[in-house]
Amino acid sequence: MSARRPFQRVGEETRRSALIEATLDLIAEGGPQAATVRAIATRAGVTPGLIRHYFATKEELVAAAHETLMTGLTEASMGSADALPDDPVARLSVFIGNAVSPPVTDPRAVALWAASMQLVPRDAAMRAVHLSTYLGFRDRLEAMIADALRSAGRDTDESRSLAIAGNALLDGLWVEAGALPDQFAPGELRSIAIKAFSRLLSLDLPEV
Amino acid sequence: MSARRPFQRVGEETRRSALIEATLDLIAEGGPQAATVRAIATRAGVTPGLIRHYFATKEELVAAAHETLMTGLTEASMGSADALPDDPVARLSVFIGNAVSPPVTDPRAVALWAASMQLVPRDAAMRAVHLSTYLGFRDRLEAMIADALRSAGRDTDESRSLAIAGNALLDGLWVEAGALPDQFAPGELRSIAIKAFSRLLSLDLPEV
DNA sequence: TCCGTAATTATGCAAGCGTATAATTAGCTG
DNA sequence: CAGCTAATTATACGCTTGCATAATTACGGA
Structure with a gap:
């Protein structure tokens, strides 16, 4: 009569990332409130208790999911390292273009980011991530930026504030691209971003 | 023995806005999950049942709170209209500074904005707002921007893309200021924003 | 002054939540 | 192939949540 659910043992890393994937999927689809312990477990093909075995608390799992998401986005902006050109100015240009174009500007990613931003002010672990x-x-x-400036024979004193401003610019464009995809023509944001950076840095960035 | 809680009748508008205020306060302090029906009622000085009398569902109350905040927020960025100087360049400068300084960079506002951003991809009404x-x-x-450029004898062809980029820049700085208030010295973001705009527009914006 | 009404309180319920803990079993080790 | 261990399932508890509904009471209009 005991029809206990059969299961396979899987490597720890696999299970952790399956749980994280499930969490991200659920938040993307239905917001944070959809990512309940039970729903996550079901989506990941395990039972709820197992979550406790890998994450002391749900909060910890969510933080891990956030970290996975964000590092993934950063790397997506980098593109495949090989694809970036050697010339510092061209490399910066490609990087900027990537950051405001698909797949980085994925509505799903923006929704996930917004969900985690809600937690950041309150949750220390989230804030750290x-x-x-x-x-x-x-x-x-x-x-x-510093490389590009140096290659043009310019000093790099203002790299920090330029990076803060540039990062904000990319963030803002990224959010709008994800939230209001129909407001901008394809490639418009890339072009705007590169032009804006050209002015910001007083450098002639090529529109690849 | 019936020590039923005494109460006063108050105008409908007063009660509704008291409930909305309480909701915003709670979300600001403890995140969305802190804004429970019971907590909102307590904060507003009423009992939970009354919420049902003014809002069919909690969701409806939260939406009303979002709308109230958002419309107020845009006006706060403008500052008091009188306070803005007449000179177009100086006016732009003050506007930019306001947008990345308290009280606009209020963690509560950023958190609520993030909450709504997360609904935008899923909810048509939210998207419209x-x-x-x-x-x-x-x-x-x-x-x-157009006024400032014109006053400097420049053409305004690029106003649109400059506004898109500038808006993104302000948004990004605003979010970071709200999410990571300790990462930036007081006034640092204002200074960065104004410098960045100066370069973006090739205009010498004064740091008021 | 009294009465009707709707604004307000009081009570309760069913569902879902996160988490703790015990029971099982897969899969490695010898 | 026997036994150990930890990965996994199963069960259950206590709490909180949103919401419904019934009981009260403030207060303006006759």
Whole structure:
């Protein structure tokens, strides 16, 4: 009479990432309130108790999901490392274009980001993840900006504030692209972003 | 022995706005999950049942709260209309500074904005409100940019894309200011925003 | 002053939540 | 192939939630 559900043992990493994937899917589809422990477990093909085995608390799982999402976005903006050109100015240009174009500007990603932004002011773990991913992106941008300026024989004193402003610019465009995809012609945002950066840095960035 | 809680009857508008205020306060302090029906009622000085009398569902109350906040927020960015200087360039400068400084960069506002952003992709009504408030802000910015450029004897062909980029820049800075208030020195964002706009427009904006 | 009404309180319920804990079993180790 | 261990399932508890509904009472109009 005991029809206990059969199961397979799977590597820890696999299970953790399956749970994280399920969490992201659910939040993207139905908002944070849809990501209940039971729903996550079902989506990941396990029973709810298992979550406790890998994450001490649900909050911890959500934070891990957020980190996965954000680092994934940063890397997507980088593109495949090989694809980036060697010339610092061209590389910066490609990076900027990527950051405001699909697949980075995916409505799903924006929705997920918005969901986690809600938690950031209140949840210390979320805040830590947000800070580190934010800085991770911004530092990459700052390095590229500095390289580009240097290659043009310019000084790099203002790299930090330029990176802050540039990061904000990309963030803002990214959000609008995801939230209001129909408001902009394809490629319009890329073109706007690159022109804006050209002015910001007083550099002639090529529109690849 | 019936010590039933005494109460006063108050006008409908007063009660509704008291409930909305309580909702915003609670979300600001403890996130959406803190805004329970019971907590809202307590904060507003009534009993939970009364909420049902004014709002058919909690969702309806939350939507009303969002709308109240958003319309107020756009006006706060404008500052008091009188306070803006007459000179177009100076006016733009003040406007930009306001948009990335308290009270506009209020964590409560950012958190609520994030909450609505998360609904935008899923909810048509939300999307309409977002679009109109976004365009409302951007159009004001575009007009100011055009005025400033004109007053400097420059053409205004690029006002639209400059407004899109400038709006994105302000949005991004605003979000970060609200989400990570400790990451930036007081006034730093204002200074960064104004410098960035100076370059963006090739105009010398004064740091008031 | 009294009465009707709707604004307000009081009570309760059913569902869903996160989490704790015990029981099972898959799969490696010898 | 026997036994150990930890990965996994199963069960249940206590709490909170939103909402419905019944009981009261403030207060303006006759």
